[in-house]
Structure formats: structure tokens, C-alpha cells
Amino acid sequence: MVLSRRLLSLVIAVAGCGGRNVDLGTARTLDSGGGDGEGPECADADRDGYGDDCAPGPDCDDLDALRHPGARETCDEIDNDCDGMTDEAVRTTCGDCNASCTTTSFGDGEPIADPDADINGVALDDDGDLVLDGSPTGGYATVLTGCAGDTTWLRVDWESTVPSGASLTLTVRSGDDEATIDAQPTYGPYDISPVDLEGVAPNPSTYLQLTFDFAASPVGQSPVLHGFKTVWECEGGIE
Numbered sequence: 001m002v003l004s005r006r007l008l009s010l011v012i013a014v015a016g017c018g019g020r021n022v023d024l025g026t027a028r029t030l031d032s033g034g035g036d037g038e039g040p041e042c043a044d045a046d047r048d049g050y051g052d053d054c055a056p057g058p059d060c061d062d063l064d065a066l067r068h069p070g071a072r073e074t075c076d077e078i079d080n081d082c083d084g085m086t087d088e089a090v091r092t093t094c095g096d097c098n099a100s101c102t103t104t105s106f107g108d109g110e111p112i113a114d115p116d117a118d119i120n121g122v123a124l125d126d127d128g129d130l131v132l133d134g135s136p137t138g139g140y141a142t143v144l145t146g147c148a149g150d151t152t153w154l155r156v157d158w159e160s161t162v163p164s165g166a167s168l169t170l171t172v173r174s175g176d177d178e179a180t181i182d183a184q185p186t187y188g189p190y191d192i193s194p195v196d197l198e199g200v201a202p203n204p205s206t207y208l209q210l211t212f213d214f215a216a217s218p219v220g221q222s223p224v225l226h227g228f229k230t231v232w233e234c235e236g237g238i239e
């Protein structure tokens with residue numbers, strides 16, 4: 001019976017720690033003159049210096065000592081430094097925490113990013129976007145190389161402007177041999193970004209081929225490809 005009461009007390013104590021704002025009468029007191037009853041005590045359950053009525057300021061998570069104002073923000077989908085923003089300034093160019101990401105844009109005055117790309121019937125316009133060069137159809141194909149080991153290709157996003165009646169589509173291939181990737185089956189065509197590659201291309205694989213096919217509208221307007229990005233990850237972690 002005594003054991004049962006102790007167990008019950010323990011359960012109540014643990015349950016009481018489940019909330020974020022725990023009122024701990026025995027929490028560490030930072031006030032130098034503490035105990036005289038003149039001011040509220042600093043409630044700092046995780047002992048990171050921050051908490052309700054603590055001199056440095058309040059805590060946004062008083063159950064995690066690694067989260068407090070001034071903490072280093074890391075890419076973990078948590079607001080580490082309690083500024084109300086999550087993973088600010090530490091996300092990758094792909095906007096997430098995946099360190100593997102290829103971004104290709106056909107920006108102002110830049111040459112086409114991949115000199116080995118297979119390009120026919122398309123060219124850069126004055127805005128640096130990829131468009132048909134006057135041909136009714138054209139294409140841009142590039143082969144991306146992942147990490148040294150097997151790569152899991154996750155997603156392709158692209159930005160485009162497609163006039164009514166024109167089309168811009170993406171097909172993908174993946175393979176372990178760059179020289180023979182053209183012999184692999186294609187997936188697509190897709191005309192809506194993004195494409196989730198996890199359920200499409202054979203994964204994992206070392207290489208990924210992306211082919212954008214352009215077709216002008218009946219009145220000759222070209223689709224415009226502004227850029228694309230590919231998100232992927234390495235088996236066994238980022239190298």
C-alpha cells in the first residue's frame with residue numbers, strides 16, 4: 001500500500017511536468033535577495049536562466065534548456081532562440097533543412113547553368129529565361145549527379161510561365177550509369193510543379209536526368225522556364 005501511494009505521487013509529479021508553463025514553487029531562484037517575499041521568484045524549470053519573473057526575461061519553452069532567447073538557431077523545425085520565427089536564416093536554398101539541393105535558374109545575363117545540357121530549339125531571352133528560339137518545339141535536358149553513394153531523389157520544383165495553348169512538360173529518368181541513362185525508362189510528362197520523385201523515379205540511384213519539353217501556342221507564344229530546383233538526400237547522411 002505504501003508503495004502504491006508513492007507510485008501515485010510519482011505519476012502526479014510526472015503528469016504535472018507535461019505542460020509548458022509549470023508553476024514550480026521550488027524552481028531555482030535567481031533573485032539575489034530571494035526569499036524575503038517582496039517580489040515574485042524566478043521560475044526557471046530547465047535552468048537555462050530564462051523563465052517567468054527571471055531577470056534575463058521569459059522563456060518560450062521552460063522544459064528545454066537549449067531553447068531560450070539568444071540560443072543558436074539551428075535547422076530543426078524548432079524556434080530555438082524564442083524570437084517567434086522557426087529556422088530563420090538557417091534553411092537551405094530549397095527552404096527546408098535538407099542540405100542536398102540543386103538549384104538551377106536562368107538568371108539575368110547568366111549562361112545556361114549546365115554547359116553539358118542537351119539543348120535544342122530553346123535559348124535565353126533578354127530576361128535570362130529559357131524560351132523557344134522561334135522553333136515550334138524544343139527541349140532542355142540535363143543530368144544531375146547526386147552524392148557518391150546512392151542518392152534518393154525527393155522532388156523537382158520549377159517556375160514557369162505558360163501561355164494558353166502552349167505547353168511545358170518535365171520527364172525524368174534515373175540510373176546508376178550516366179552513359180546509359182538514356183536507355184532507362186522515362187517518367188512523366190508532368191506539367192504541374194512540384195513532382196514528388198519518391199513515388200516516381202527508381203530510388204536510390206546516382207544520376208537523375210531532367211528533360212523539359214517546350215511547345216509554342218498556336219499563335220507562336222513560347223512557354224518560359226525561369227528556373228528549377230531538385231531536392232535529394234544521400235543514403236547514410238550528407239557527405
Ligand SMILES: [Ca+2]
Nearest residue numbers: 048050051059
Ligand atoms: Ca528556463
Ligand SMILES: [Ca+2]
Nearest residue numbers: 074076078087
Ligand atoms: Ca530551429
Ligand SMILES: [Ca+2]
Nearest residue numbers: 079081083085
Ligand atoms: Ca527563431
